[in-house]
Amino acid sequence: MIQNNAQMHNSRWRLSRLLIALAATALATATLGATAQDGAAIRVELTVRADQPKWTIDRHIYGQFAEHLGHGIYDGVWVGEESTIPNTRGLRNDVVAALKNLKVPVVRWPGGCFADEYHWRAGIGPRDARPVSVNTNWGNVTDRNAFGTHEFMDLVEQLGTEAYISVNVGSGTPQEARDWVEYMTSDSDSSLANLRRKNGRDKPWKVSFLGVGNEPWGCGGNMRPEYYADEYRRYQGFLHTANGNVARYASGASGDDYRWTDVLMREAGTLMEGISLHYYTVPSDTWAHKGAATGFDEAAWAITLKRTQRMEELLQKHGAIMDKYDAAKKVALAVDEWGTWYDAEPGTNPGFLFQQNTLRDAIVAGLNLNIFHAHADRVKMANIAQMVNVLQAMILTDGSKMVLTPTYHVFEMYKVHQDATYLPVEVASPPYVFGDVSMPAVSATASRDTTGKVHLSLVNVDPHRPAQLVVHIPGLSAARVDGRVLTAAAMDAHNSFDQPDVVKPARFTGAKLERNDLTLILPVQSVVVLELR
Numbered sequence: 001m002i003q004n005n006a007q008m009h010n011s012r013w014r015l016s017r018l019l020i021a022l023a024a025t026a027l028a029t030a031t032l033g034a035t036a037q038d039g040a041a042i043r044v045e046l047t048v049r050a051d052q053p054k055w056t057i058d059r060h061i062y063g064q065f066a067e068h069l070g071h072g073i074y075d076g077v078w079v080g081e082e083s084t085i086p087n088t089r090g091l092r093n094d095v096v097a098a099l100k101n102l103k104v105p106v107v108r109w110p111g112g113c114f115a116d117e118y119h120w121r122a123g124i125g126p127r128d129a130r131p132v133s134v135n136t137n138w139g140n141v142t143d144r145n146a147f148g149t150h151e152f153m154d155l156v157e158q159l160g161t162e163a164y165i166s167v168n169v170g171s172g173t174p175q176e177a178r179d180w181v182e183y184m185t186s187d188s189d190s191s192l193a194n195l196r197r198k199n200g201r202d203k204p205w206k207v208s209f210l211g212v213g214n215e216p217w218g219c220g221g222n223m224r225p226e227y228y229a230d231e232y233r234r235y236q237g238f239l240h241t242a243n244g245n246v247a248r249y250a251s252g253a254s255g256d257d258y259r260w261t262d263v264l265m266r267e268a269g270t271l272m273e274g275i276s277l278h279y280y281t282v283p284s285d286t287w288a289h290k291g292a293a294t295g296f297d298e299a300a301w302a303i304t305l306k307r308t309q310r311m312e313e314l315l316q317k318h319g320a321i322m323d324k325y326d327a328a329k330k331v332a333l334a335v336d337e338w339g340t341w342y343d344a345e346p347g348t349n350p351g352f353l354f355q356q357n358t359l360r361d362a363i364v365a366g367l368n369l370n371i372f373h374a375h376a377d378r379v380k381m382a383n384i385a386q387m388v389n390v391l392q393a394m395i396l397t398d399g400s401k402m403v404l405t406p407t408y409h410v411f412e413m414y415k416v417h418q419d420a421t422y423l424p425v426e427v428a429s430p431p432y433v434f435g436d437v438s439m440p441a442v443s444a445t446a447s448r449d450t451t452g453k454v455h456l457s458l459v460n461v462d463p464h465r466p467a468q469l470v471v472h473i474p475g476l477s478a479a480r481v482d483g484r485v486l487t488a489a490a491m492d493a494h495n496s497f498d499q500p501d502v503v504k505p506a507r508f509t510g511a512k513l514e515r516n517d518l519t520l521i522l523p524v525q526s527v528v529v530l531e532l533r
């Protein structure tokens, strides 16, 4: 193919960035003090309190969200049994295998805004007899309801994960919700349990979490918190499950709507196992022009990474309100929608929320997971939006093609923290500054798993300066350190169907361990996960 000038310029620019990145990686894999670029590195001191273990990092923090939205379900997960794309009972094998590798602990379904227009009876029985609905929230496309309860629960079982089902409050009834629960979980001889059997499933399924509506303050019914609190009280009373161990989650606040959390905790806090929070990272103040997923400048990089760390303040403040009503922290906070939200890719249906995923998204993922760990005494679940083909996805598909995103790789690298014991980390990091945006350059988290291995995960948001790290780890007894790094030449480096491996983890050999102290150089714009044993 003949390249035009712009393409040639672009490839030259990419080549020079690649050389810089290779130099940074070489720097990272060298021993401290051994390269000419050290002058550019910032110095960061960290203490990992292996001698002061805290709470368990609930694996559900690594949860996913899959809504009937764009190609999130149809084509992305479900292709149907007749498809030429290899599948098991209609679920694509490549996507299931990739997700299994992430150890996905929970999937939230069917929405999102879609949940409050979803009527579960449309999605059971012979597929060719199911009604056709209009997805009014997401592009007004028709949904043939081929993917319903049985297909979702099959996905859950193929993945070896848990189900988080959002019942319809906005346009449904408590009767419809309670019937759905009975249909899924009853082992009795009831008509609904027998209908499930007739539709091909003998044994009841396990449903771990039930969400009562979704965003009732917005697409879920435009309710005031006082009104929703009463609705929540009413609904939860009818969500009987045969096994009795389902957790009921109230729909929570958007961002800094602290009054919502306050009213819900005051009015219904004793009737719930959890309450949610939604916070999206949008790099602009104008919803109509959020910014592009690729081809952005450093200003967009900096503002995105700054805004995403607002999660810290939100968790602190919502958590403090919850403490007022629930000092024992019995009620979980679930960030059941989070991630980046950019302009949809040019040429795609704007209602499908399809966006590319770059190194910037990988950094966003690392920063948020670090924050969740630090609040995991209260935050027991999080569900990134969304699993496949929508917003900050793990996986993108195009027909039979599939690509793993940089965000996928962070979830894969970080899976070692699932259900591990959180070890507090003290970080003294100089800032990364761009214009009037400033934030600590380095963020870190650590945990000890059940076999005694300590994992230290590090993020450097600075695209220019590597960080020379000295890490003290009192309470550590380890003889060796291994690691992996995720970085790339360009801030907007991404994986495409033609070039699926531009951003992928590489071995990181630059860390040196001497007794309880670790030294390393953290490359620019990178995520590193170290294992100490």
Ligand code: AHR
Binding pocket: 067, 111, 112, 113, 114, 214, 215, 337, 385, 386, 391
């Ligand atoms: O994730 C996309 C949408 O964002 C969800 O449907 C809704 O809950 C939120 O506003």
